[in-house]
Amino acid sequence: MANKDPVLSPSLPWKTRISVGLLSFVTDTARRNNGTINRRFLRLFEIKSPTTPSPVKGVSSSDYTLDSSRNLWFRVFVPSSASASAPKSLPVFIFFHGGGFAFLSPDAFAYDAACRKIARKTPAIAVSVNYRLSPEHRYPCQYEDGFDVMKYLDGEGALPEEADVSKCFLAGDSAGGNLAHHTAVRVSEEREKFKAVRVLGLVTIQPFFGGEERTEAELRLRTAPIVELQRTDWMWKAFLPEGSNRDHEASNVSGPRGKDISGLANFPKTLVFVGGWDPLQDWQRKYHQWLKKSGKDAELIEYPDMIHAFYLFPEIPESHQLFTQVKDFVLNCITNSK
Numbered sequence: 001m002a003n004k005d006p007v008l009s010p011s012l013p014w015k016t017r018i019s020v021g022l023l024s025f026v027t028d029t030a031r032r033n034n035g036t037i038n039r040r041f042l043r044l045f046e047i048k049s050p051t052t053p054s055p056v057k058g059v060s061s062s063d064y065t066l067d068s069s070r071n072l073w074f075r076v077f078v079p080s081s082a083s084a085s086a087p088k089s090l091p092v093f094i095f096f097h098g099g100g101f102a103f104l105s106p107d108a109f110a111y112d113a114a115c116r117k118i119a120r121k122t123p124a125i126a127v128s129v130n131y132r133l134s135p136e137h138r139y140p141c142q143y144e145d146g147f148d149v150m151k152y153l154d155g156e157g158a159l160p161e162e163a164d165v166s167k168c169f170l171a172g173d174s175a176g177g178n179l180a181h182h183t184a185v186r187v188s189e190e191r192e193k194f195k196a197v198r199v200l201g202l203v204t205i206q207p208f209f210g211g212e213e214r215t216e217a218e219l220r221l222r223t224a225p226i227v228e229l230q231r232t233d234w235m236w237k238a239f240l241p242e243g244s245n246r247d248h249e250a251s252n253v254s255g256p257r258g259k260d261i262s263g264l265a266n267f268p269k270t271l272v273f274v275g276g277w278d279p280l281q282d283w284q285r286k287y288h289q290w291l292k293k294s295g296k297d298a299e300l301i302e303y304p305d306m307i308h309a310f311y312l313f314p315e316i317p318e319s320h321q322l323f324t325q326v327k328d329f330v331l332n333c334i335t336n337s338k
């Protein structure tokens with residue numbers, strides 16, 4: 001048992017193993033030793049989903065560009081049920097995709113499917129953000145893009161009329177969870193700049209946090225799928241400012257250099273998802289503990305048998321459960337805000 005290989009966790013369907021293997025191969029090959037990414041190589045393997053102006057699986061989608069000079073755009077997913085809804089009746093679910101701040105986009109097949117599902121199931125208007133990627137663009141570019149999208153949504157007519165921006169949710173998985181958190185902090189700090197936008201909840205799905213210290217799970221699961229240690233070290237190095245280390249406030253949020261959010265009265269209620277085969281789990285639990293210590297309302301949901309990013313693989317039954325829990329969280333936050 002001592003040599004049990006964490007990569008071969010017993011609960012992974014063959015289809016997931018193949019996808020995970022391919023994803024790891026492609027991203028490892030695209031990452032160069034000198035810290036750059038071979039984007040041309042990456043494009044050969046990207047499976048992108050087009051927008052669907054007419055509904056597909058009960059959801060239509062379209063892309064909006066905010067700033068073409070930095071390729072800042074988002075994809076909006078509108079459930080078909082919206083046409084029967086009153087104006088300003090649906091919550092707005094702002095989503096940041098994962099990929100270590102360096103990879104993927106809202107039109108990546110898996111993320112398009114995930115946002116489509118959230119839009120249909122909740123129902124909600126989902127907004128999936130194409131932020132700038134590292135290492136070409138480092139911290140704080142990604143956070144600026146997140147905040148600028150929130151400012152844009154605060155303006156008139158940015159979304160279909162069924163959207164109610166006084167019921168916003170910030171969400172993301174992995175690096176996107178980190179981004180959603182930091183965007184929530186900034187929106188809370190600068191609340192007076194927003195006329196209509198109110199953030200009622202924050203959904204962090206296996207968020208990417210870290211630090212110099214090696215945690216027990218990082219060492220035990222150092223070769224686990226997707227977020228093995230040498231990959232996450234590379235991601236932090238590509239994202240954080242030159243000369244800083246992983247104890248930066250962007251990564252080690254709960255450490256002494258992290259921002260004190262205890263005084264932020266309107267920081268939203270937060271849901272944190274953790275997987276038992278995820279090397280990042282200790283940092284995620286610390287994040288949850290830190291939120292509570294800072295006087296924030298935070299809920300932790302554990303999936304003991306799940307790997308990082310499991311919810312993106314619909315062949316894993318627990319994936320559906322997570323979407324249902326996200327929906328329940330959103331609806332509860334709305335009920336409690338009344």
Ligand SMILES: *[C@@H]1O[C@H](CO)[C@@H](O)[C@H](O)[C@H]1NC(C)=O
Pocket residue numbers: 032034036
């Ligand atoms: C990194 O390596 C690639 C491929 O060898 C090269 O094209 C690129 O200019 C290098 N970049 C830097 C910053 O050294």
Ligand SMILES: *[C@@H]1O[C@H](CO)[C@@H](O)[C@H](O)[C@H]1NC(C)=O
Pocket residue numbers: 211212213247248252254255256257258286
């Ligand atoms: C980083 O996080 C760890 C664990 O929470 C903490 O012990 C350490 O002091 C932190 N370091 C800094 C500089 O924030």
